[in-house]
Every structure is written in structure tokens, then in C-alpha cells.
Amino acid sequence: MKYAEKTIGSIVAENYQAAAVFDKYRLDFCCGGKKLLGEACSQRQINVEEVEADLRQLTQSADPAKAFQQMDSGTLISYILLQHHFYIRQYGPIILQHLEKVAHKHGGNFPYMIRVAAVFSALLEELLQHMRKEEEVLFPAIRSLDLPGSNSNVHIQAPIRVMEQEHDEAGFLLEEIRTLTNNYTIPEQACTTFRISLMELEEFEARMHEHVHLENNILFPKALHMMIPA
Known part of the structure; x- marks a missing residue:
């Protein structure tokens, strides 16, 4: 095609x-x-x-790192929205549904999965709120810095600090899930949904790592660099 x-x-x-x-x-x-x-x-x-x-x-x-570094802030934001925010909204609820099913059916033999489902539920709720703040406040502010005549009246330092703190909090929850599942180890007697849910969690964590990397290490420094001194 x-x-x-x-x-x-x-x-x-x-x-x-x-x-x-x-x-x-x-x-x-x-x-x-x-x-x-x-x-x-x-x-x-x-x-x-x-x-x-x-x-x-x-x-x-x-080189992926070089490609991301060469993107302007608007293009990088669009990539984050398309590849990461969309993924979380689309697949996060599906993963949670699988985890809750596993916790309900197999929590007796694998009690840690009850906690995993609860932690992921909290993580997903936090991420949905986090993304909304980025999309409604921070990202539009960063995009405006690319516009002709942009000035230092656009304040992004405080929102960026908040987003970075929330990234850290999400990282702690992901680390707890990894620890609870012994690095996403699939039990021999695990059913199909059990196996799928652990694989989904591992992919979710990998995507979150790239997501946070792109914002913390590329987008946010790029945006701060664009700020015009008062």
C-alpha cells in the first residue's frame, strides 16, 4: 500500500x-x-x-534519541499525545479489567495480584488526571512559546515541577508492581488472562519509561530553554 x-x-x-x-x-x-x-x-x-x-x-x-532531540517542542508534544496519552487512555482500562479479573478468580492462590490490581487502579487514576493537566495547561503553554512574539509572561516552571513530581510518584507505583510480581514472572499454572495481564503490565512500564524520558529529559528542558528572560 x-x-x-x-x-x-x-x-x-x-x-x-x-x-x-x-x-x-x-x-x-x-x-x-x-x-x-x-x-x-x-x-x-x-x-x-x-x-x-x-x-x-x-x-x-x-538514532531514536537524536530524532527526538531534533523535533521541535510542538512535534514532540504531538508524538507524546499520539503514542503515549492515547495508549494509556485506550489500553489502561483494558489492563485494569484483566487485573481485576485475575484478582477476583485467582487472588486466593496469588494474593499479591489483589494488591497489583489496586496499585494499577490508583496509578491509572493518577495518570488520567496528570495527562489532563498537561493537555489543558502545560502543553498549550509550551506550544505558545513557539509562536511569534512569545514572551516570558508564559510561566511553565511551576507546572513542570509538578509534572516531574507526579512522574516520580507514578514511577514508585510501577516499581511496586514490578516487585509484587517478581519482575512480571508468570506462574506455571497461570491462566491465559493471568499471563496476558503480566505481559501487558511489562509493556505498560516500558512505555511509561519512554513517556517520562521524553518529557523530563527532552521536552521540558527544551521548553525551559525557549523561555525569554524577563
């Missing part, structure tokens, strides 16, 4: 480096991610063949 026949969102999902290409052509891959690339290019009178050529030049072997 040609790139033109794929949705913009699916292209970025397959290769995050495509975000930089779409940003170059001012193609919305977040809110406009459901549009076919060909349709989006036609609407903006962009030569789709040029966009496809740039996409074909992307390679999975490129």
Missing part, C-alpha cells in the same frame, strides 16, 4: 520519525491523524509524491 493510501496517524504509529516529515509540511498527524495522507495533501495543495519521497528516506536504524 502506498503512503498516500494510509492514514497520517498510522504512518506515525509505524515510524515515529514520520512526525518530523509531517511537521515539515504542516500536516496534522495528531487531531488530523485519521485522514489519508493523499487526502490531507490534496486539501493543503501539497505534492504527495514529495512527502512520500521524504517518508521513504526514513530508516528504522536512525
Whole structure:
């Protein structure tokens, strides 16, 4: 299938480096991610063949850290929203449902899973509130710094400190889950849902690590650097 026949969102999902290409052509891959690339290019009178050529030049072997560092703050925010916030909202409740099922059916033999379900429930609730604050307050403020005439009246230091503290709190909960499950070890007699839930938890933790890394180590320092001294 040609790139033109794929949705913009699916292209970025397959290769995050495509975000930089779409940003170059001012193609919305977040809110406009459901549009076919060909349709989006036609609407903006962009030569789709040029966009496809740039996409074909992307390679999975490129240094991911360098790619993220080269993204402007707006593109990086869009990537975080698409790859991480969407994932948590979409799959967090499903993982919790699996964990609660395991805790209910197998909590007698594996009592630690009762605690795991409770900790993950608390983690998910905290993350949903955390993401809402980022999306409604911090991210718009950071995006505004890229606009012409932006100034130091945009205060982001305090919100960033709060977000970093909440990242730490989420990390503590994830570490507790890892400890409770003995590094996500699957018991020999575990049923399918039990096995799946532990694999889901391990993937969730890995994604959270990248999520927090992108914000704490790349996005937030980049945003603070853009602040114009008063």
C-alpha cells in the first residue's frame, strides 16, 4: 500500500520519525491523524509524491534519541499525545479489567495480584488526571512559546515541577508492581488472562519509561530553554 493510501496517524504509529516529515509540511498527524495522507495533501495543495519521497528516506536504524532531540517542542508534544496519552487512555482500562479479573478468580492462590490490581487502579487514576493537566495547561503553554512574539509572561516552571513530581510518584507505583510480581514472572499454572495481564503490565512500564524520558529529559528542558528572560 502506498503512503498516500494510509492514514497520517498510522504512518506515525509505524515510524515515529514520520512526525518530523509531517511537521515539515504542516500536516496534522495528531487531531488530523485519521485522514489519508493523499487526502490531507490534496486539501493543503501539497505534492504527495514529495512527502512520500521524504517518508521513504526514513530508516528504522536512525538514532531514536537524536530524532527526538531534533523535533521541535510542538512535534514532540504531538508524538507524546499520539503514542503515549492515547495508549494509556485506550489500553489502561483494558489492563485494569484483566487485573481485576485475575484478582477476583485467582487472588486466593496469588494474593499479591489483589494488591497489583489496586496499585494499577490508583496509578491509572493518577495518570488520567496528570495527562489532563498537561493537555489543558502545560502543553498549550509550551506550544505558545513557539509562536511569534512569545514572551516570558508564559510561566511553565511551576507546572513542570509538578509534572516531574507526579512522574516520580507514578514511577514508585510501577516499581511496586514490578516487585509484587517478581519482575512480571508468570506462574506455571497461570491462566491465559493471568499471563496476558503480566505481559501487558511489562509493556505498560516500558512505555511509561519512554513517556517520562521524553518529557523530563527532552521536552521540558527544551521548553525551559525557549523561555525569554524577563
